[in-house]
Amino acid sequence: MKKTFLLLLAVFLISQVAVQAQQQAMPPLVNVNGVGEVRVQPDQVMVSMGVEVREKTLEQARKQADAKAAAIIAYLKKQGVNEKDIQTSYMSIYPIYSNGEYGRTTPDAYTAQKTMTVLVRKLNKFDELMAGLYGAGVNRVEGVSFQVADLEKYKAEARKKAVNNAKQKATALTNELGAKVGRVYAINENTTGGRPVPMYAEAAMMKTQDSAGADGPTIAGGEVIVTSTVSVSFIIEN
Incomplete structure (x- = not known):
C-alpha cells in the first residue's frame, strides 16, 4: 500500500514539474482574432x-x-x-x-x-x-x-484580409504597451460563405414566364458573401 502511494506521489510530482516547465517555456503572447470579407457578384x-x-x-x-x-x-x-x-x-x-x-x-x-x-x-x-x-x-x-464559379479565389482573398486584420490588431495592442509584434506562434482559420443566394421558386417561375414582355433581365443575383476568420497568437518582443 505504501509503495503504491509513493508511486502515485512520484507520478504527480513529475507531471507538475512538466507543466511548470511548459509554462515557463511559453513565450509572452498577444492573441487576436481577424476577420476578412469579400462580396462577389454571382456568375x-x-x-x-x-x-x-x-x-x-x-x-x-x-x-x-x-x-x-x-x-x-x-x-x-x-x-x-x-x-x-x-x-x-x-x-x-x-x-x-x-x-x-x-x-x-x-x-x-x-x-x-x-x-x-x-x-x-x-x-x-x-x-x-x-x-x-x-x-x-x-x-x-x-x-x-x-x-460563384471561382469560389476558392475569393476564399483566399478573404483569408488574406483576415490575416492582415489580425496583424493590425496585434500591432495596435502591443504598441500601446510599448512592445512589438514578433513572429507567429499559432494560427487557426475558418472560411465560410459563398453559399448560393436563394430565390423563391414561385417568383422565378412567374418572372421567367412573363419575360417576353420585359424590358430587361428578370432575375437579380445580388451578392455572395465570403467570410474568413482567423485566431492568431503573436510573440511579444520588447
Missing part, C-alpha cells in the same frame, strides 16, 4: 425544376414523365448545357384517391414527378433558357440559387 445559377403529370394508370404516368424529362434534357443539351451540369435529383409515382379513400384497391389516377437540377453558367441566357424549358415540358420550379 452562375442553379435551377431545380421538373415535371409533374397525372394519368389513369401507373404505366401511363411513368411514360409521360419519362418522355417529358427526356425532352427537357434534349433541349438543354441543344442549348449548349454540358451533360455534367444536368442531374436528376428526385422522382416519384404515387396513387391519387378521391375523397381520401386510401383503402380502395384501384386509385382514380397516378401522379408522376421528376425533378432535376441544372447549372446555368451564363446568367444572361437564363430568361431565354427558362422560356424554352417551359415549352419543353417543365411545369414545376422548385428553386433558384446563385453561385
Whole structure:
C-alpha cells in the first residue's frame, strides 16, 4: 500500500514539474482574432425544376414523365448545357384517391414527378433558357440559387484580409504597451460563405414566364458573401 502511494506521489510530482516547465517555456503572447470579407457578384445559377403529370394508370404516368424529362434534357443539351451540369435529383409515382379513400384497391389516377437540377453558367441566357424549358415540358420550379464559379479565389482573398486584420490588431495592442509584434506562434482559420443566394421558386417561375414582355433581365443575383476568420497568437518582443 505504501509503495503504491509513493508511486502515485512520484507520478504527480513529475507531471507538475512538466507543466511548470511548459509554462515557463511559453513565450509572452498577444492573441487576436481577424476577420476578412469579400462580396462577389454571382456568375452562375442553379435551377431545380421538373415535371409533374397525372394519368389513369401507373404505366401511363411513368411514360409521360419519362418522355417529358427526356425532352427537357434534349433541349438543354441543344442549348449548349454540358451533360455534367444536368442531374436528376428526385422522382416519384404515387396513387391519387378521391375523397381520401386510401383503402380502395384501384386509385382514380397516378401522379408522376421528376425533378432535376441544372447549372446555368451564363446568367444572361437564363430568361431565354427558362422560356424554352417551359415549352419543353417543365411545369414545376422548385428553386433558384446563385453561385460563384471561382469560389476558392475569393476564399483566399478573404483569408488574406483576415490575416492582415489580425496583424493590425496585434500591432495596435502591443504598441500601446510599448512592445512589438514578433513572429507567429499559432494560427487557426475558418472560411465560410459563398453559399448560393436563394430565390423563391414561385417568383422565378412567374418572372421567367412573363419575360417576353420585359424590358430587361428578370432575375437579380445580388451578392455572395465570403467570410474568413482567423485566431492568431503573436510573440511579444520588447
